[in-house]
Amino acid sequence: VKLGGAVGIGDPSPFGNAALASANPRQVPWIHWMIVPTVLVLLLVVGYPIAQTFILSTQDYNLADVTPPRYVGLKNYGDLFSDRVFWQSLKNTLIYSFGSVAIAAALGLIVALLTENTWGSRALGTLLVLPWAVPGVVVGFLFRYMYLANGGIVNAVVLSLGIISEPVPWLNSSSISLAAVMVCCIWALTPFFYLLLSAALSGIPNEVIESARVDRTGTAAMIYHIKLPYLRNHLLIGSLLMVIGCFNDFGPIWAMTQGGPGYATSTLVVYVYRLAFEQFNFGYASATGVVWLVLLLGFTIAYMPILRKE
Amino acid sequence: MATASRLGARANLKEASMSLLNRKGLQFLAVAFACQVASFGLCSLASAQEQITLHFANTGLAEETTREGIQKVVADFEAANPGIKIQMEAISFSDIGRQMVLRVRSGNPPDIAELDGNDTIMVALTGGLAPLDNLIPPDLMKNIKPGDFAGLRIDGKFIAIPWNTATAGLWYNKKILAAAGLDPNKPPRTIQDLMVALKAVKDTQPDVIPLGIDTTNRPFSLTSNWPWMKTFGAIPFGENATGANSPEMKAYLSWMRELAEKHYIDPGRKIGEFRPPAAQGKVAFMWDPVLLQGVIQSVNGMTNQQFYDTWGVVPMPVGPSGKSYSYESGQQLAIFAVSKHKDAAMKFVDYLISSPTVIGDYTIKLLSSMPTLKETGDPKLDAELDTPIFNAFAHDISPTLTPQPYGPKFAGAATAIMAGVQQAVTGDEPIDEIAASIQEQLNRL
Numbered sequence: 001v002k003l004g005g006a007v008g009i010g011d012p013s014p015f016g017n018a019a020l021a022s023a024n025p026r027q028v029p030w031i032h033w034m035i036v037p038t039v040l041v042l043l044l045v046v047g048y049p050i051a052q053t054f055i056l057s058t059q060d061y062n063l064a065d066v067t068p069p070r071y072v073g074l075k076n077y078g079d080l081f082s083d084r085v086f087w088q089s090l091k092n093t094l095i096y097s098f099g100s101v102a103i104a105a106a107l108g109l110i111v112a113l114l115t116e117n118t119w120g121s122r123a124l125g126t127l128l129v130l131p132w133a134v135p136g137v138v139v140g141f142l143f144r145y146m147y148l149a150n151g152g153i154v155n156a157v158v159l160s161l162g163i164i165s166e167p168v169p170w171l172n173s174s175s176i177s178l179a180a181v182m183v184c185c186i187w188a189l190t191p192f193f194y195l196l197l198s199a200a201l202s203g204i205p206n207e208v209i210e211s212a213r214v215d216r217t218g219t220a221a222m223i224y225h226i227k228l229p230y231l232r233n234h235l236l237i238g239s240l241l242m243v244i245g246c247f248n249d250f251g252p253i254w255a256m257t258q259g260g261p262g263y264a265t266s267t268l269v270v271y272v273y274r275l276a277f278e279q280f281n282f283g284y285a286s287a288t289g290v291v292w293l294v295l296l297l298g299f300t301i302a303y304m305p306i307l308r309k310e
Numbered sequence: 311m312a313t314a315s316r317l318g319a320r321a322n323l324k325e326a327s328m329s330l331l332n333r334k335g336l337q338f339l340a341v342a343f344a345c346q347v348a349s350f351g352l353c354s355l356a357s358a359q360e361q362i363t364l365h366f367a368n369t370g371l372a373e374e375t376t377r378e379g380i381q382k383v384v385a386d387f388e389a390a391n392p393g394i395k396i397q398m399e400a401i402s403f404s405d406i407g408r409q410m411v412l413r414v415r416s417g418n419p420p421d422i423a424e425l426d427g428n429d430t431i432m433v434a435l436t437g438g439l440a441p442l443d444n445l446i447p448p449d450l451m452k453n454i455k456p457g458d459f460a461g462l463r464i465d466g467k468f469i470a471i472p473w474n475t476a477t478a479g480l481w482y483n484k485k486i487l488a489a490a491g492l493d494p495n496k497p498p499r500t501i502q503d504l505m506v507a508l509k510a511v512k513d514t515q516p517d518v519i520p521l522g523i524d525t526t527n528r529p530f531s532l533t534s535n536w537p538w539m540k541t542f543g544a545i546p547f548g549e550n551a552t553g554a555n556s557p558e559m560k561a562y563l564s565w566m567r568e569l570a571e572k573h574y575i576d577p578g579r580k581i582g583e584f585r586p587p588a589a590q591g592k593v594a595f596m597w598d599p600v601l602l603q604g605v606i607q608s609v610n611g612m613t614n615q616q617f618y619d620t621w622g623v624v625p626m627p628v629g630p631s632g633k634s635y636s637y638e639s640g641q642q643l644a645i646f647a648v649s650k651h652k653d654a655a656m657k658f659v660d661y662l663i664s665s666p667t668v669i670g671d672y673t674i675k676l677l678s679s680m681p682t683l684k685e686t687g688d689p690k691l692d693a694e695l696d697t698p699i700f701n702a703f704a705h706d707i708s709p710t711l712t713p714q715p716y717g718p719k720f721a722g723a724a725t726a727i728m729a730g731v732q733q734a735v736t737g738d739e740p741i742d743e744i745a746a747s748i749q750e751q752l753n754r755l
Contacts, residue, residue, distance in 0.1 A: 063415050064718050066437045085729075085751065150519060150576055151587075172578040174737035260527045261578065261732035277408050278529070279722040280432075 050293070056286035063280035076287035086288060088263045089271040090295075092178060096253075096267055097246035100185040101239050107186065108193020109231070113223060115194075116201050125198060132191040140255025143184040147171045147256070171257050174264045181265050184252050189242055193235075200234040201227065236307050240300065247296055268292045362654045363395045365420035367410065369641075370672075371400035375608055379676040383668050387661050394654050404528070407432055414438030414646070421649040422659060425470060426641045428529050428724075430462070431716040433644065434469040440647045441467035445656045450664060458682045461713055462642065470642035473663055474679040476599035478534065478636050479623040479707040486594040490514045497624045501541070501565070504595070504627045508574040511594040520574040522584030522596040525566075525728070525735055532724035533637050534581065534597065535731065536714055538562065541629030547723050547752050548715025554727065554748035561630065563734040563741045570735035577735045585609070597626070599639045600703050604678025614697065623702050625710050635712040640679060666691055680704065719755045726751035 057076055061069035080086050111128065115121040131139070146153050147170040155167040170180040204227060212226050250269045253259065259266030259274070268288065275285035370380035377400075384396045399420060401409055407429025413419045414436045425433060433439060446468065458472040484494035490510040498504040508520040524534045542565065543558035545551045552558050569575045576584075585602065587593050589609035596602060600623075607617055625634040643662060645655045662668055666688040669681045674694055680703065686692055695704075715723070730748035733739055 064411055064432050064435050172736045174733060258527055261736035262729045274725055280411060
């Protein structure tokens with residue numbers, strides 16, 4: 001193997017795979033074997049829990065019961081289909097994840113465009129990124145107390161502005177609590193999109209912007225035809241990551257509503273938590289977890305072709 | 311030259327003597343070190359033979375108001391029992407039951423844990439608790455109020471021993487009642503009386519929360535609301551259940567909706583979140599255990615007399631069933647089956663329950679709860695327990711205690727029922743549909 005010599009800037013690996021292959025193709029496979037330790041570690045820390053969850057999902061297994069787990073086949077999955085709370089939680093998860101990410105991405109984009117090349121944008125950026133750095137549980141508790149019907153600052157402000165005549169139970173109304181919880185998520189996610197898109201905007205070649213200006217391109221056209229295409233991949237990757245993050249968002253929701261009132265803000269992760277760690281029904285909780293995993297995998301796989309599309 | 315040679319010889323001599331000294335010193339040091347190591351080893355061995363370490367999982371250490379108190383209790387016990395060391399583990403009230411179940415199942419429970427309510431039964435159902443029948447000293451057994459052991463037997467064996475009692479009653483703020491034009495010495499005795507009083511409070515003092523009641527979705531909330539359901543004649547599940555889709559349960563849910571619609575309650579708050587406003591005189595009625603007095607006094611610094619002038623407590627107002635009910639939220643102590651030092655653990659448990667110092671300084675003062683003993687054996691403690699509040703609990707409220715359907719299905723039932731209660735108090739879905747939905751979920755358990 002020839003190392004250290006024929007590695008070019010454009011080579012995909014530091015060893016220069018093309019050079020390696022042409023020098024001695026028979027010796028290339030041993031490099032692939034070098035990933036075996038990583039694969040083994042992944043199998044242990046990721047694969048084993050997933051496999052174990054699949055196994056548990058086919059069992060009637062309650063941790064608070066001294067009787068041993070009993071194999072029930074696909075019964076837990078069958079029960080899920082008739083479980084009203086599961087469907088409500090799934091619906092809430094989809095609204096919460098996609099809704100929050102879509103709004104946060106739009107807001108992040110607007111703020112990034114507004115602050116682009118403005119004086120003090122760096123200081124503003126530092127300030128704007130703070131919400132993203134605050135732990136989710138802390139954000140949840142902050143919003144919980146801000147939303148209180150009696151003594152919460154949100155009601156105090158809105159009441160003093162005369163927008164409402166009596167306090168609104170933001171987190172205790174079945175019709176608005178999911179939206180109120182989403183506001184908290186959007187508040188935390190917007191800085192991420194702002195940071196991501198600000199960086200992407202600064203990466204647009206000056207020549208392209210200058211050419212557009214020479215052609216007297218208007219602001220709207222500049223954004224739509226020039227800047228957005230450059231931001232597309234950043235938006236897609238950021239959205240994918242954040243949707244996955246929101247699917248798994250437990251801390252803020254639990255701190256604010258614990259999935260209530262009723263099941264108005266119950267998401268899959270909250271439902272799984274209740275099943276597993278309040279009722280200790282590990283079999284059924286695992287079946288719910290498997291469906292949740294499959295959904296996320298399906299979403300990610302469906303997303304990939306969009307990302308690869310030029 | 312001669313001088314130089316003499317000087318050189320002297321220097322050599324000095325060097326030699328220094329070297330000898332160093333060698334002797336080193337030898338001495340080595341011997342001393344060896345002795346030290348040996349004696350340390352022997353001491354450690356002796357200490358290891360005599361010293362027992364008990365792991366005590368409790369919520370007292372996790373709460374700011376009780377942390378120093380429980381540390382002092384343990385320090386006093388260790389001083390009186392040099393052979394026993396208590397290693398405390400701080401776990402929050404909401405988490406301790408869950409953690410104990412998980413730790414039993416993973417094989418590393420502590421020796422002793424402070425538990426309460428459904429948590430005690432859940433942990434016992436894992437088979438992880440030691441039966442206490444042969445461990446409880448006969449004197450202690452005889453001195454515990456018989457009612458306090460209610461619900462603490464599984465398969466005929468005691469699974470835990472009551473540490474203190476904290477029964478819930480209807481607290482009322484006399485000053486708020488007076489300001490509402492009500493007689494502060496005539497608190498409501500029926501649900502109808504209560505509704506009249508709540509209206510009067512709301513009409514005259516809009517910034518006051520008329521009734522503090524826990525409507526969160528957690529097992530404790532079902533425990534807290536169970537007596538209200540029962541006074542409407544509703545037993546949604548468990549023994550002699552009327553079911554959730556019953557007229558009694560619908561009457562209870564309709565009443566809860568009325569409370570919310572008229573803004574008599576503040577839905578979604580944990581009961582603990584009503585206590586600070588109660589201390590500021592902003593809650594008229596509280597459905598809370600005996601410990602409320604301690605919390606209020608620790609927040610606003612009221613003296614006992616000021617507290618008795620402001621607050622009173624009575625049994626729950628009577629509903630359509632014609633009966634008043636209450637729940638118990640006192641703590642119990644359990645010893646784990648895998649503990650290698652069960653006798654030492656029981657010695658510590660006995661100390662926590664019956665030591666006059668613990669009762670006076672911790673149970674009464676900090677927990678504001680009542681001891682489980684029939685006789686404290688200490689006139690000073692008896693005097694401390696002879697207060698209008700403790701007397702009301704002991705004579706009027708404790709007899710209204712009703713058993714709860716604790717067991718493996720309680721947590722699941724709590725989720726279903728309290729979700730329904732929340733739907734009733736925060737939405738406009740018909741009560742019939744909510745009741746049917748609760749029943750459907752209970753059927754799945």
